[in-house]
Amino acid sequence: MGRGSFIVDRIEIHDTLFTIHYPQIMNLTLYIWRQRNAKDKGKMVTYMADDISPDMSFLEMLDVVNERLIEDNEDPIAFDHDCREGICGTCSLIINGRAHGPEKGTTTCQLHMRHFKDGDEIYIEPFRSRAFAVIRDLVVDRSAFDRIMQTGGFITINTGSPADANALPIPKEDAEYAMDAAQCIGCGACVAQCKNASAMLFVAAKVSQFAHLPQGQPERMKRVRAMVKAMDDEGFGNCTNQYECEAACPKEISVNFIAKMNREFLVSGLK
Amino acid sequence: MKLESKIPSGPLATKWERYKFESKLVNPANKRKYDIIVVGSGLAGASAAASLGELGYNVKCFCIQDSARRAHSIAAQGGINAAKNYQNDGDSVYRLFYDTLKGGDFRSREANVYRLAEVSNAIIDQCVAQGVPFARDYGGLLDNRSFGGALVSRTFYARGQTGQQLLLGAYSALSRQIGAGKVKMFPRTEMLEVVLVDGHAKGIVVRNLVTGEITSHAAHAVIIATGGYSNVFYLSTNANGCNVTAAYRAYKKGAGFANPCFTQIHPTCIPMSGHYQSKLTLMSESLRNDGRIWVSKNKKDERAANDIPEDERDYYLERKYPSYGNLAPRDISSRSAKEVCDEGRGVGSSGNGVYLDFRDSIKRLGKDVIAERYGNLFQMYERITAENPYKDPMRIYPAPHYTMGGLWVDYDLMSNVPGLFVLGEANYSDHGANRLGASALMQGLADGYFIIPYTIGNYLTAISRDAPTVDHPEFKDAEKIEKERTDKILNINGTRTVESLHKELGNVMWEKCGMARNEKGLKEALNKIPELREEFWKNIKVLGTNEEFNFSLEKAGRLADYLEFAEIMCQDALDRDESCGGHFREEHQTPEGEAVRHDRSYSHVSVWEYQGVDKKAKLHKEALKFEEVKPGVRSYK
Numbered sequence: 046m047g048r049g050s051f052i053v054d055r056i057e058i059h060d061t062l063f064t065i066h067y068p069q070i071m072n073l074t075l076y077i078w079r080q081r082n083a084k085d086k087g088k089m090v091t092y093m094a095d096d097i098s099p100d101m102s103f104l105e106m107l108d109v110v111n112e113r114l115i116e117d118n119e120d121p122i123a124f125d126h127d128c129r130e131g132i133c134g135t136c137s138l139i140i141n142g143r144a145h146g147p148e149k150g151t152t153t154c155q156l157h158m159r160h161f162k163d164g165d166e167i168y169i170e171p172f173r174s175r176a177f178a179v180i181r182d183l184v185v186d187r188s189a190f191d192r193i194m195q196t197g198g199f200i201t202i203n204t205g206s207p208a209d210a211n212a213l214p215i216p217k218e219d220a221e222y223a224m225d226a227a228q229c230i231g232c233g234a235c236v237a238q239c240k241n242a243s244a245m246l247f248v249a250a251k252v253s254q255f256a257h258l259p260q261g262q263p264e265r266m267k268r269v270r271a272m273v274k275a276m277d278d279e280g281f282g283n284c285t286n287q288y289e290c291e292a293a294c295p296k297e298i299s300v301n302f303i304a305k306m307n308r309e310f311l312v313s314g315l316k
Numbered sequence: 317m318k319l320e321s322k323i324p325s326g327p328l329a330t331k332w333e334r335y336k337f338e339s340k341l342v343n344p345a346n347k348r349k350y351d352i353i354v355v356g357s358g359l360a361g362a363s364a365a366a367s368l369g370e371l372g373y374n375v376k377c378f379c380i381q382d383s384a385r386r387a388h389s390i391a392a393q394g395g396i397n398a399a400k401n402y403q404n405d406g407d408s409v410y411r412l413f414y415d416t417l418k419g420g421d422f423r424s425r426e427a428n429v430y431r432l433a434e435v436s437n438a439i440i441d442q443c444v445a446q447g448v449p450f451a452r453d454y455g456g457l458l459d460n461r462s463f464g465g466a467l468v469s470r471t472f473y474a475r476g477q478t479g480q481q482l483l484l485g486a487y488s489a490l491s492r493q494i495g496a497g498k499v500k501m502f503p504r505t506e507m508l509e510v511v512l513v514d515g516h517a518k519g520i521v522v523r524n525l526v527t528g529e530i531t532s533h534a535a536h537a538v539i540i541a542t543g544g545y546s547n548v549f550y551l552s553t554n555a556n557g558c559n560v561t562a563a564y565r566a567y568k569k570g571a572g573f574a575n576p577c578f579t580q581i582h583p584t585c586i587p588m589s590g591h592y593q594s595k596l597t598l599m600s601e602s603l604r605n606d607g608r609i610w611v612s613k614n615k616k617d618e619r620a621a622n623d624i625p626e627d628e629r630d631y632y633l634e635r636k637y638p639s640y641g642n643l644a645p646r647d648i649s650s651r652s653a654k655e656v657c658d659e660g661r662g663v664g665s666s667g668n669g670v671y672l673d674f675r676d677s678i679k680r681l682g683k684d685v686i687a688e689r690y691g692n693l694f695q696m697y698e699r700i701t702a703e704n705p706y707k708d709p710m711r712i713y714p715a716p717h718y719t720m721g722g723l724w725v726d727y728d729l730m731s732n733v734p735g736l737f738v739l740g741e742a743n744y745s746d747h748g749a750n751r752l753g754a755s756a757l758m759q760g761l762a763d764g765y766f767i768i769p770y771t772i773g774n775y776l777t778a779i780s781r782d783a784p785t786v787d788h789p790e791f792k793d794a795e796k797i798e799k800e801r802t803d804k805i806l807n808i809n810g811t812r813t814v815e816s817l818h819k820e821l822g823n824v825m826w827e828k829c830g831m832a833r834n835e836k837g838l839k840e841a842l843n844k845i846p847e848l849r850e851e852f853w854k855n856i857k858v859l860g861t862n863e864e865f866n867f868s869l870e871k872a873g874r875l876a877d878y879l880e881f882a883e884i885m886c887q888d889a890l891d892r893d894e895s896c897g898g899h900f901r902e903e904h905q906t907p908e909g910e911a912v913r914h915d916r917s918y919s920h921v922s923v924w925e926y927q928g929v930d931k932k933a934k935l936h937k938e939a940l941k942f943e944e945v946k947p948g949v950r951s952y953k
Binding site: 081082098100102104115116119120123125126128129130131132135150151155157159181184186187191194196198200201205206207208209211213215216221224227228230231254255258260261 | 495
């Protein structure tokens with residue numbers, strides 16, 4: 046994506062908004078997955094979303110649809126969301142076949158309607174994976190991620206009096222590498238976008254963060270083995286190098302971390 | 317209501333050390349005989365649950381999110397303070413203590429604030445040991461930046477995602493304890509009641525948000541760490557799920573609510589753009605390190621920002637507060653922004669904004685340096701507004717953010733209800749009338765990692781070790797009340813949606829109890845709130861049933877609590893007839909518009925005791941004694 050031209054483009058849209066002094070309004074057709082509970086079979090249902098402002102976020106658009114549904118005595122559409130600023134990892138949705146929608150590096154809550162146009166048809170489905178059971182409509186159960194973390198996503202250190210924070214200098218590039226990995230918000234887009242429903246990117250990000258820091262060395266081998274086993278036990282699929290995970294990741298976490306984890310895993314088997 | 321602060325005697329600097337020595341210890345072999353409930357899994361809750369689990373206690377931790385990692389602490393951007401003095405710029409525990417106390421406009425407890433500053437350094441050590449990737453300089457040592465209300469660089473950060481990294485650190489420690497079987501985690505579970513047996517907190521009643529099942533959990537002690545109540549304004553920087561319910565239900569069971577009117581309006585948020593808006597997004601205060609805040613000197617100046625020449629720009633913070641400039645504390649920066657907008661000098665199509673301009677720092681440092689420091693924030697701003705802050709200045713406006721008020725606690729962080737502890741933003745203890753930037757993360761982790769593990773022992777050693785049970789009739793009664801309440805909400809079948817009523821409440825609170833307050837407005841709000849409450853119980857519309865995932869029902873329950881809570885907030889704001897920190901009463905200001913405190917009448921914590929719905933809460937006061945510091949006029953000039 047050519048970033049420069051993109052920005053100019055967006056500014057022009059905005060300028061139009063400001064100079065004309067009335068917002069462009071869109072009418073959309075939504076096809077949304079409705080499923081009352083885990084046992085229900087579920088189906089796609091069509092909704093008309095009229096008078097949508099381009100400045101709304103995608104979830105605000107769904108809020109508006111829900112308010113209208115409630116007024117018409119219909120059950121509102123359940124979807125996960127919380128911080129609405131792209132950091133908590135709660136929001137999800139497959140929008141027109143893409144986890145978190147069409148914008149690169151953007152969570153659904155940060156996706157704005159200005160990226161759609163009047164008359165668009167939008168398909169909205171839950172994150173699907175064997176390991177992510179549907180709870181209701183677009184809400185899924187991602188607790189498998191927590192269980193993986195419980196097997197090794199930590200450094201064993203009790204609260205107490207560790208050494209002074211500056212006693213252990215860490216090269217800036219190592220800290221930056223660890224931070225690149227640590228940015229993962231645990232949303233599950235990587236799993237949802239992968240045809241194998243693999244959780245490799247999620248697990249690799251945590252494994253790589255700790256494997257690259259001196260604090261993570263003592264448990265390095267044990268950690269990667271435990272986390273990979275837990276990932277397999279939860280029913281996530283394997284990685285076949287399609288890189289869909291990286292493309293879908295709202296934090297643009299690199300697939301290089303998967304390569305790093307594979308190396309770590311291999312080495313752990315030799316020790 | 318008995319309010320005993322239990323502050324240890326002796327000189328300020330040795331109080332905590334002495335307290336720790338005099339504390340009763342629980343035999344390590346006996347710790348597993350104690351059950352502890354932690355409600356909330358943010359910085360305070362997760363760090364407490366993990367640390368108590370490590371010590372050997374049996375912990376149950378509850379959160380409303382689908383995972384402990386999603387608590388709203390995760391959204392804190394800027395950083396965490398500590399008195400390390402790594403920068404050799406004159407910082408010390410005492411200076412951090414003094415800055416925090418002064419920042420809070422001398423409305424917090426000296427001893428608590430000193431302890432906070434004292435344990436701040438250990439937090440950084442702990443987090444680094446957990447693998448939190450803080451920013452570092454080229455020598456591999458930790459980097460710092462400055463925040464409002466301080467003239468030293470003491471803020472540690474991890475890009476613009478410090479809260480995320482600290483929470484993931486606490487979450488990893490918590491995960492380890494869950495894996496080890498010492499903590500049992502209950503996600504998607506909401507606390508509805510604290511259950512008291514013989515006056516002591518002995519458990520909670522919760523609702524499973526997936527199945528609707530209402531159940532009881534018993535314990536030797538209950539810890540509430542459920543954050544703040546800024547969503548009473550409807551639009552705030554908080555996550556949509558943030559609510560006052562746990563704290564408010566504890567208040568209804570007799571816990572005192574302290575200083576509810578002390579709310580913080582954050583100066584740097586993206587201005588509101590439409591009626592559909594569901595939240596306001598904060599732009600980290602750290603941006604004020606390199607951004608300059610200004611508006612045009614002329615009213616209704618319709619020129620584009622970059623077309624306004626230098627001599628027609630009013631850098632009003634630099635002008636009014638030359639020594640702190642753009643780093644003036646949040647309350648002062650927010651009010652100054654409101655002032656210039658009220659004068660008609662606001663920017664943007666609706667005039668509800670001021671510029672935060674990086675032109676000069678980009679010229680000075682280069683675009684790359686600015687991108688490295690704030691890249692993700694710039695990106696977020698651009699995503700929301702479709703404007704490029706590298707080219708045009710950001711538009712910002714204040715928004716409700718943090719609530720300094722909360723449940724009253726003593727030095728042990730225990731409320732006036734024995735066995736009920738309150739940590740983090742949910743308590744009132746450390747920030748007085750205004751919190752300084754990068755202090756919330758510090759307090760949350762201080763409470764959870766380094767204070768509650770010591771103080772809870774004093775309570776536990778004084779009570780029976782017998783295993784608590786949910787068979788007590790108090791639990792059954794509480795469950796029954798909650799089921800009836802839920803049924804009642806579902807059977808109103810009115811016409812008003814939860815969102816629309818919440819918006820109306822938020823509007824009243826923002827207009828009458830927001831950035832500036834006066835007697836007339838507060839009285840109007842106090843008349844209006846009961847009407848809204850009546851509207852709720854007569855006309856709310858919640859579809860579906862209890863026995864399913866029903867988010868309208870969840871939200872309705874939380875709104876019902878806000879509709880009662882809003883009243884004590886306004887009552888407190890009306891009673892506090894002075895201006896201090898974030899509480900600005902228009903009747904009390906200098907000719908230049910600065911807040912005027914009245915120490916003789918209001919140097920106390922206002923603690924409200926529940927008397928019943930539609931009855932005025934009873935006010936108790938805890939006098940603030942300053943042994944070390946003489947409260948002065950808070951000057952940032």
